Amino acid sequence: QVQLVESGGGLAQAGGSLRLSCAASGRTVSNYAMGWFRQAPGKEREFVARISRSGGNTYHADSVKGRFTISRDNAENTVYLQMNSLKPEDTAVYYCAAARGLGTTTVRGYDYWGQGTQVTVSS
Numbered sequence: 001q002v003q004l005v006e007s008g009g010g011l012a013q014a015g016g017s018l019r020l021s022c023a024a025s026g027r028t029v030s031n032y033a034m035g036w037f038r039q040a041p042g043k044e045r046e047f048v049a050r051i052s053r054s055g056g057n058t059y060h061a062d063s064v065k066g067r068f069t070i071s072r073d074n075a076e077n078t079v080y081l082q083m084n085s086l087k088p089e090d091t092a093v094y095y096c097a098a099a100r101g102l103g104t105t106t107v108r109g110y111d112y113w114g115q116g117t118q119v120t121v122s123s
Contacts, residue, residue: 009117022096033103038092
């Protein structure tokens with residue numbers, strides 16, 4: 001089993017940037033496809049981005065495409081989400097997740113979750 005801890009959230013102005021990190025422990029993160037999700041108050045958790053075990057394949061939600069980039073450093077057992085050109089609608093709790101399978105765009109496709117990190121974007 002893998003444990004995931006997110007960090008890097010905080011307050012940013014619209015147009016600014018933040019870099020989220022997801023540190024894995026317990027098992028090496030290279031065993032898992034990884035994803036980022038977010039959940040705004042009163043809304044369902046939604047997919048943001050996913051990355052394959054090797055990092056060679058990535059996929060981003062249309063809402064963040066061109067602004068956010070998922071990456072991973074398997075040697076450091078860490079997955080990242082670089083967020084640029086932030087918008088107020090990006091405000092949410094961001095969650096890192098690990099999938100024993102291929103990893104999908106749905107919550108059900110992931111087996112392990114972190115506790116989340118708050119991102120707040122002011123206009």
